[in-house]
Amino acid sequence: MNQISVLDESRGDVVISTDSILPQFKVYTLKDIDRIVQLQALPESVLFEMKVVSSILPFRVNQYVIENLIDWSNVPDDPLYQLTFPQKDMLPPHVYQQMAQLMQQNAPRAEIQSLASALRRELNPQPSGQLEMNVPVASDGKRLNGLQHKYRETVLFFPTQGQTCHTYCTFCFRWAQFVGDEELRMASTDTSELHKYLLEQPGVTDLLVTGGDPMVMKTRHLAALLKPLTEPAFDHIRTIRIGTKALTFWPQRFVSDSDSAELLELLSQLVKAGKHVAVMAHFNHWREIDSPMAGRAIALLRQTGVEIRSQGPVLAHINDSPDVWAKSWAMQVKAGVIPYYMFVERDTGARQYFEIPLARAVTIYREAVKQLSGLGRTARGPVMSASPGKVEVQGVTEINGEKVFVLRFLQSRNPDWSYRPFFAQYCEKATWLDQLKPAFGEQEFFFEREYNAMQSRR
Ligand SMILES: *Cc1c(COP(=O)(O)O)cnc(C)c1O
């Protein structure tokens, strides 16, 4: 029997058998819904709803999440169930109805797929001008489709082999990447094109590898991408960030996969070569972190010298409570993870199901940090990743008798917009920047004229 030692919150180090920790990755998608044993206890109508929704939004869940994270005695309210299993109300009613009708008639596959494609287009598949405004052009005039270069210092790379995840989150703003419609996808560029582009850009200091989840990639693919950056020509790339949810959705990636040891060795080599390597861990609920396997993965990663920073959106049905955030941040700090961003759910896909008013989000943030020491207060937020930049809602106050939101850019298309406070009329219901109006009777926000000019120039 294979055994590993696992850090357990209450008991210290305990030895567990790897036979009980699902060494094999096993995943279920739309066509396997009827084979998920735990779902068989649910009414037939719920399974049908699930199939309707997942014909439009992506669905993928692995056995570890099903067995270790979801509390099946608390379905459908369980936050981890809401995070991974499609629910009827995740689609606008008219979108749901159209697809449900077609599927009730047992329509042919091709017809279902073509309706699905059409309906996806109603769900704002590429929010914030991602496809049009952020794709850089190489010196030879070629559009680099697997790259985004929106903020001066940082280039995002979407590697081909990383365009899926161990499990899909139901709220995911990258959902269009996963459903197979070519035009909705940020097609990837090969690694050599990324390296060439970085060589041409001495002003870029940060590379952010994202997806999907790059940790679904084999270590040898990650090595081909990252190892060359240790050469002197790439000295300007000081920071390498890797966005992932694997720490909680498949922690085995760092512990017991066939190439886990090589992965830890690769990260350790990058650190030794002088790079700041940050694993940008995506967490949505403390219950994900509260697992021996995740604890083990975090501990092993930290031994390589990488920093782990965490981010995730505030979401109705999943984590719209100060206590959930306070507990999550407290557990993270204890494990050595640095809270980084609290996001606002973006204007795409199932957003109407998950969104909460900005006013509520800012209260959740404040009520959560109030419970923690300074080390638990390092996340900035709530932040809207909007087309002009990342806008943080700092708070609500009253100025000259007018109730306002205090806002600022944390990142912006024009770097000079950042960290200047600006004000919007308070609105109890607003959920996104485009619903906010400038305060004090002003006609537009300070950046709007310049931003509009940028848009018309492209
Ligand atoms: C958030 C983000 C970054 C990184 O910004 P930081 O402030 O350095 O965390 C880079 N590019 C895009 C498109 C982003 O949304």
Ligand code: SF4
């Ligand atoms: S892990 Fe990230 S990219 Fe993957 S589905 Fe979840 S939110 Fe989307």
